[in-house]
Amino acid sequence: MVRKKREKDQEIGGFLKSIEKIGNKLPHPAMLFVLLSVIVIVISHFVAKNGASVTYFDAKAKEEVTKSAVSLLNKDGLFYIFxxxxxxxxxxxxxxxVLVAMIGVGVAEWTGLFNASLKKLLINANPRYLTPIVVFAGIISNIASDAGYVVVVPIGAIIFAMAGRHPLAGIAAAFAGVSGGFSANLVIGTTDPLLTGITNQALLASGIDMQLAPTCNWYFLAVSTIFLTIVGTLVTDKIVEPNLGKYTGHYKSDDSELSELENKGLKKALIGLIVYVIIMSFLMFPKNAAFRSFQEDIGKNTLKEFLDNGLIPAILLLFLIPGLIYGKTTGKIKSSHDLVEAMTEAMKSMGGYMILSFFASQFIAYFGKTNLGVLVSYNGAKFLDAIGLKGLPLIILFILLSAFLNLFMGSASAKWAIMAPIFVPMMSNLGLSPALTQVAYRIGDSATNIITPLMSYFPMIVVFLKKYDEESGLGTLISMMLPYSIFFLIFWTILMAFWMFFKLPLGPGVPIFM
Structure with a gap:
């Protein structure tokens, strides 16, 4: 039995290593995006030449929309490219x-606040508890929209490195939580009202007398948070980290004891952090707080606009203020020149990311301009509609379709605006709640975020990898994240089947079936 298990582990490791080797033999990620852009340009020409188009009701725009393939290999296309x-x-x-948040993060890192804080936390910590902490922190970070990508992922690497573990495994665990578990959370996040609004428009357009609240998936996604934390922990500890092997990179963690001055700096930085959080709370949470703005569709003041636009500068200050206080206390920052130097160092480390972002942004823009993502999503949805399955088999196939389409069209709301008018009424007529259709979509949409280069933060994660292992690349990232994607998809679907079998409510007063 032990021998069979060992042979199976070697097969898994060999498979992932093969993916890594193949992926890393590809051109540099920046050049890979150039190649993909060229492929999109060529494909768009032939698809447009064949007159491919789709007409559908867009639940977001509240009107019928026709999308035709657009060629980038003609006069207008070349004009657009340049x-x-x-x-x-x-x-x-x-x-x-990323750049705004990294100004504050860079100050905290340059002054040594990160190292000192993590060292303090890890002095008596058991390394086996680090993985669930990192995965869980990643999942719940989506309450702050995309902030988890620029905060939790790099901190995951530092935490693992300081505990004597592989920093790439820390990146993988954090990225799996932040992106693979993007829909899950213990509380209602910004994605909930966004997707629910689209679902409600699809219900209105199809003449179904029902409206969902943003809390319609809350119970299921809250349980999913704990569930995915367990799955993510097991995948990290049993598959990903053993497959990475012993870390032999250049990054060395500081194992020395904290000095009296460093402890003093930590105390003052903590006080500064608490004061800042209290001030921000007064600006955000009271009924008529400064950071609340009136939202017409629900008729009250909310934090939505601030969370969408103002949160990143707030995160900048969240790291900048404690970092500045710590630096002043320890003597690392003596003047404004030192403060600007800390910010400059942070921006230097972002040079590679900016190059990567330039070419990645072109590829993603071309994919959107040509309407190839819309064509793939719509035709995939029509295919599932034509199969005629019912109940759990239909839900499972719908989850798999959502996961597949996410590889080609990254935006969760844009895909749902196309798919909701088709699937919400279809599944409602089959007795399945619109809330069930929505949450099934969210499972598939989240699970493959971590393996598609179309996900806008994918290039940034590659840059994080290279900080700890210069030989790592796109293949390394995909081989690390593929086990998470597979196991999240399998076990999250099993959880969905469990929910349906016992007819548990998806949210407050929201049943599985109509």
Whole structure:
């Protein structure tokens, strides 16, 4: 029995190593995005030449929309390629998020606050508990939208390295939580009202007299948070980290004891952090707080606009203020020149990411401009509609389709705006709750985020890998994340089947069946 298990583990490790080797033999990720862009340009020409188009009711736009394939290999296409290159880059959503947040994170790292804080936390910590902590932190970070990518993922690497574990395994565990478990959370996040709004429009358009609340998936996703933490921990400890082997990279953690001055700096930084959090709480949570704005569709003041736009500068200060206090206390920051040097060092480390972002932004923009993602999503949805399955088999196939389409069209809301008008009424007519259809979509949409280069933060994760292992690349990342994607998809679907079998409510007063 032991021999069979060992042979099976070697087969898994060999499979993942093969993926890594093949992936890393590909060109540099930046050049790979150039190649993919060229492929999209060529394919778009032939698809457009054949007159491919789709007409569907867009639940987000509340109207019927016709999308035709657009060629980039003609006069208008070439005009677009050259004239949009700069705006594609500057408008690339993760770019501003990462660069702004990294100013504050860079100060905290340069002054030594990160190392001192983590060292303090890890002095008596059992390394076996680090994995669930990192995975769980990644999952719940989606309450802050995309902040988990720029905060939790790099911290995951540092935590693992300081505990004597492989830093790439820390990145994998954090990335799996942040992106693979993107829909799950213990509380309601920004994605819930966004997707529920699209579902409600699909219900109205199809004449179904029902409206869902943003809490319609809350119970299931709260349990999913704990469930995925367990699955993510087992995948990290049993598959990913053993497959990575012993870390032989250049990064060395500091094992020395904290000095009296460092302890003093930590105390002052903690006080500064608490004061900042209290001030931000007064600006965010009272009924008429400064950071609340009126949202017409629900008729009340909410934090939605702040969470969408103002949260990243708030995160900058969340790291900058304690980092500055710690640096001043320990003497690392003596003047404004030192503070700017800390910020500059953080930006230097982002040079590779900016190059990668330029080419990745072009590829993603071309894919959207040509409407290839819409064509794939719509035709995939129609195919599932034509099969005629019912109940759990239909839900399982729908989850798999959502996972597959996510490889080609990254935006969760854009895909759901196409799919909801088809599947929400179809499944409602088959007796399945719209809330069930929505949560099944979210399972598939989340599980494959971590293996598709179309996910906008994918290039940034590659840069994080290279910080600890210069030989790592796209193949390394995909081989690390593939086990998470597979096991998240399998066990999350099993949890869905369990929920349906026992007819448990998906949220407050929201049944599985109509």
């Amino acid at each position: 004239n949009s290159a700069t705006t594609n880059f500057t408008g690339f959503a993760p770019l501003g998020t």
